[in-house]
Structures are given as structure tokens and as C-alpha cells.
Amino acid sequence: MHIEQELKLDFSDVLLRPKRSTLNSRKEVELEREFKFYHNDRSWRGIPLLTANMAACGTFEMARVLSEKRIITTFHKYYEVDDYKKFFKTFKNPDFVAYTLGIRDEDLDKIKAMDKADLLKNFTFICIDIPNGYLQRFSDFVRKIRKLCPDHVIIAGNVVSKEMTEELILAGADIVKVGIGSGSVCTTRRMTGVGMPQLSAVIECADAAHGMSSDNGACGLIISDGGAVVPGDVAKAFCGGADFLMSGQMFSGYEESGGETVEIDGKKFKEYYGSSSNKALQVNYGKKDAHRASEGRHVLMPHKGSIHDAMQDLFGALRSTGTYIGARKLKEFSRRATFVRVNNQLNNSLSAYDTERRS
Secondary structure (H helix, E strand, O other): OOOOOOOOOOHHHEEEOOOOOOOOOHHHOEOOEEEEOOOOOOEEEEOOEEEOOOOOOOOHHHHHHHHHHOOEEEOOOOOOHHHHHHHOOOOOOHHHEEEEEOOOHHHHHHHHHHHHOOOHHHOOEEEEEOOOOOOHHHHHHHHHHHHHOOOOEEEEEEEOOHHHHHHHHHHOOOEEEEOOOOOOOEOHHHHHOOOOOHHHHHHHHHHHHHOOEOOOOOEOEEEEEOOOOOHHHHHHHHHOOOOEEEEOHHHOOOOOOOOOEEEEOOEEEEEEEOOOOHHHHHHHHOOOOOOOOOOEOEEEEEOOOOOOOHHHHHHHHHHHHHHHHOOOEHHHHHHHOOEEEOOOOOOOOOHHHOHHHHO
16 A cells, blocks of 8 residues: 655646736637657647547537537547448548547457448547556557557557556557546546546646657657536646647537437436446447446536537637737647646636526
């Protein structure tokens, strides 16, 4: 048994200290970033946001909208080869979609079938996703996929520590997904006692990834996955060193999101559930195995309408952060950031009467 005495921080534990800025307008803040990758010569430019690879948001419908905004849709694992054949007959924007798989034999069989059907060429990104990235067979699987897909950008996770960040990059990952138990519909911390406050995990893993340099001059990269509840949390993740941010909650509840639409007392709601919830296990696998416990929630979110305009508020908030800390580009956020520890960050005394919040 060992106890780490150093305090670990979540997004709600800090605020950003404002700094002198020469910016004249929020419009001057550049949100697009361009990346090169550790294991190949590809480059990518866009808004470094991704939907979570969940049935509630990683959908074809979402990709059609978000690709126009240069945001990545990480598809859920449950589309079949024939589904992709139909989709790519009309969708031609492979810089902004990611194929997702787990590490089961069935997942390996499906990606080989995708390769045989010549469908992997439609993806820039391949996301290898499991809740516990500390399994040795996960690192071994990453190596296997890197060999199968040498020219793709590989995302792998989830982990929350520097040692596993480094191991996954050496195993073949270009981008490491960071976060355990921080998601809004994840109950892993409650059920297992395992996790790490998200901001500290991001800072630690970003430092490890960025300290690794490949022959082509690119470093390892990380995604902050989960824990962002409000736009300010997205800004804090980037200020903590995250290269990309992934969210399920922020992309769920919309018309283009997955899940059923439910009407209760004349109001519309949209299903949203964790990938390890009883609902997900039943829908996607037909059962919950006797050796498993549910580690997710199944919730009904108020229907938010279309996502077409929703991203503009997030973009505006991030640009505003840039003006407060004097950052002209999103890539400068971490260099310009000073975090202040707080015991309270929001005044919610009138939140119950907020007309914009209710609308």
C-alpha cells in the first residue's frame, strides 16, 4: 500500500488568472490547430474537439454536421461494415472521422474486414478504446493495430498516468486518451474506487507525451476525455496541456445524437448512457455478463434541438478565454495559463431563475 500525498486537482478546483493582453477582439483568437504525428508523416488541421466514441454521440448524422465545422466525430463501435459502405457513398471528409474498436477478437475481425473492403482509407484516425488502458494485452493490441494500419493516426486509451502514456506511444499510439471515471455518465469511481482528478491527469500525461520526440520531429499528443461540464472546463483542459478534448455530454441530447427520443408530459428528452451501463450492455451485447457490474448511468437529457448552432457558443467562450489570458492561438493556451486554486468558482445564487438556461 502506498499513499501519494500531493494534491490532485479537477477542473472545478481552479480558475485561470487573467493576464495583460494586446488582443483587440475575440475574433483575433485562432482556434484551429495543425498537428504532425509521432508514427507517420500525416498532418491534420482543424478544431481539436472530438465526440466521445459513444452510441449517444458518435453517429453518422453527427459527422455530417461536425465535419463542416472541422470537428472530429469518433464513431461508436457498433456500426457494421455494410453500414460504413453506405455512409461513405455520400460522405467524403476523412480528416474528420475516427473508426473505433475495442480489443476483443470480434473487433480485430471487423477491422480486418474493413481493411479488406477498402474502407479504412476513409479514416484518418483509428481509436482503440477500453475503460482500462493498463492491461498488458491492451499495449500488445496497440502494437498489432499499428502493424496493420501503419499510415493511420492511432488514438489509444484510457489512462491517467505518465508511465502508461509513454508506453502506449512507444507501442504505436500517436495520441493517448486521458481520463478514468471523469465522465458524466461514468460510475467507475463509485463502483471501483479507481480514478484520477482530470486536470492533474491531463497535466501529467501531457508532460509525458510532449517530452517524447520521434524521428520526424513530432511529439506524442493527448486527448482530455471526460470531466468537461461547461465551456470553461474545455478551456482549462487546453490550458493544462491537452492537445484535443473529447466529450460525450457536450455532444449528446441533440437531434443528430444517438439514443431514442422520449416524450414525457409534452417535453422531449434524449437518451444518454455510459458505455459500461446496464443499458449499453443490453443494447450492444444483448446481456450483462455475470462477472460484470454496471459502471455507467442511463439518463434522459432534455432535447436540445439541432447541434448546428450549438458549437458557436463553445467557440465564442474559448475565444473569450484567449482574450483574458493574452493567447492569440489555441496552441498558446498552456503557455499563457496560470491556474489559481479556489474553494468555490461559481456564484449560482440565481441559476434557478436563469431564462437562458431554461430555454
